[in-house]
Amino acid sequence: MFNRKIIEIDKPIFKNNVFFYNISTTYDLDKYFLKKDSFIDYIDVKDDLSSVPEGISIIPVLCNILPVSWIMDATIFIDELDKTFFESIKAIKENFSMMFPKIEFKGRLIVKKIVDYDRIFMEDKYMPFFSGGVDSTFTVINNIDKKPILASIWGSDMPIDETEGWKNLSNIINQFSKEFDLEKVFIKSDFRELLNIRKLNEEILAINDNWWHGLQHGISIISHGVIYAYKKQIGNILIASSHSTRDLEERGVEVIPCGSSPIIDNYFKFSNCKVIHDGFDFTRQEKIGKIVDYVNTNDKKVYIKVCWESISGKNCSSCVKCCKSMLGILAEKQDPNLFGFEFDESILDEVYEKVSNPENYGVYWDINKGNYWKHIFERFQEDPEYWKEKKNLKWIFDLKL
Numbered sequence: 001m002f003n004r005k006i007i008e009i010d011k012p013i014f015k016n017n018v019f020f021y022n023i024s025t026t027y028d029l030d031k032y033f034l035k036k037d038s039f040i041d042y043i044d045v046k047d048d049l050s051s052v053p054e055g056i057s058i059i060p061v062l063c064n065i066l067p068v069s070w071i072m073d074a075t076i077f078i079d080e081l082d083k084t085f086f087e088s089i090k091a092i093k094e095n096f097s098m099m100f101p102k103i104e105f106k107g108r109l110i111v112k113k114i115v116d117y118d119r120i121f122m123e124d125k126y127m128p129f130f131s132g133g134v135d136s137t138f139t140v141i142n143n144i145d146k147k148p149i150l151a152s153i154w155g156s157d158m159p160i161d162e163t164e165g166w167k168n169l170s171n172i173i174n175q176f177s178k179e180f181d182l183e184k185v186f187i188k189s190d191f192r193e194l195l196n197i198r199k200l201n202e203e204i205l206a207i208n209d210n211w212w213h214g215l216q217h218g219i220s221i222i223s224h225g226v227i228y229a230y231k232k233q234i235g236n237i238l239i240a241s242s243h244s245t246r247d248l249e250e251r252g253v254e255v256i257p258c259g260s261s262p263i264i265d266n267y268f269k270f271s272n273c274k275v276i277h278d279g280f281d282f283t284r285q286e287k288i289g290k291i292v293d294y295v296n297t298n299d300k301k302v303y304i305k306v307c308w309e310s311i312s313g314k315n316c317s318s319c320v321k322c323c324k325s326m327l328g329i330l331a332e333k334q335d336p337n338l339f340g341f342e343f344d345e346s347i348l349d350e351v352y353e354k355v356s357n358p359e360n361y362g363v364y365w366d367i368n369k370g371n372y373w374k375h376i377f378e379r380f381q382e383d384p385e386y387w388k389e390k391k392n393l394k395w396i397f398d399l400k401l
């Protein structure tokens with residue numbers, strides 16, 4: 001019969017374009033939850049979403065909780081679920097299990113009524129998740145001919161209590177959507193405040209990864225698009241890759257363990273809508289190259305928001321992520337100041353100091369260990385003639401990559 005660990009999710013409650021979810025669990029699972037309710041608010045959506053059926057509107061909270069049931073070997077009970085999504089869970093779970101062979105993926109999902117919501121979706125409608133960073137900006141530009149509808153989540157990288165930070169970030173996104181004449185959807189969600197990540201991390205020590213990165217963020221972020229895509233018949237949800245085929249080659253692996261991966265995201269299906277893990281054939285540096293090319297050719301302005309050091313919603317222009325991005329833009333022979341950074345050449349000396357002494361500044365500054373450094377330096381080294389006057393870049397040309 002069933003194991004004793006049980007999670008029940010009630011029928012979603014709908015009010016003013018907010019979906020509320022109530023969860024109950026057996027006491028042995030209490031410690032993995034910070035609370036037992038959750039919500040998703042489609043904050044700037046004018047369409048009434050009340051017609052979205054239960055078996056679709058339950059998917060977001062279900063995606064957040066499924067990994068808990070797998071790892072804790074718990075049984076989830078729900079009333080209704082879309083047939084296509086129900087079937088896609090099997091492949092997603094199997095692929096997670098292949099990705100993380102050191103832990104077992106168990107648990108069950110019991111659905112009272114599995115419904116085939118066979119609905120007409122528009123093959124030519126695309127909805128990418130957009131945060132303003134390199135990956136998602138590339139994905140939008142890479143699909144710009146399809147007039148993509150931007151979806152942004154307040155509550156993902158930007159915490160829901162950071163009103164000021166969200167104001168700044170949503171301004172950046174608004175400007176981008178105006179600049180490119182694209183529709184946008186803002187979704188506020190407390191999905192990162194539901195689970196006790198500290199406790200869950202203790203259960204997956206064997207995989208040497210954390211809950212959010214390893215198990216949560218891929219399917220949970222995608223699931224935030226499900227309700228709106230269903231309502232608006234958007235046939236394709238896009239999620240930007242952060243790794244690339246070249247990363248696989250360089251690491252000599254077939255899969256990079258990460259909760260957002262082609263072998264997870266591309267298996268996420270519901271009704272007649274599919275999900276595309278976009279941009280996997282491009283390195284981050286190639287993405288930066290494509291963005292600056294497009295911006296120059298089409299005379300557009302883009303603020304590339306990469307920094308999560310400061311919650312202000314703006315780039316700090318000094319953390320490792322900001323520095324790599326500024327260097328990446330410079331390597332494309334472009335001025336980082338045009339892309340949302342405060343750059344002057346003294347930053348190059350600071351970067352040199354830090355990458356020369358990573359033991360003082362942290363492993364991310366170690367160019368042999370941190371991601372993407374190599375690809376940035378390679379790009380500089382392609383044209384030594386162009387850079388030969390720049391004395392504070394000389395060290396880059398002395399590097400043996």
Ligand SMILES: [Zn+2]
Nearest residue numbers: 307316319322
């Ligand atoms: Zn920064």
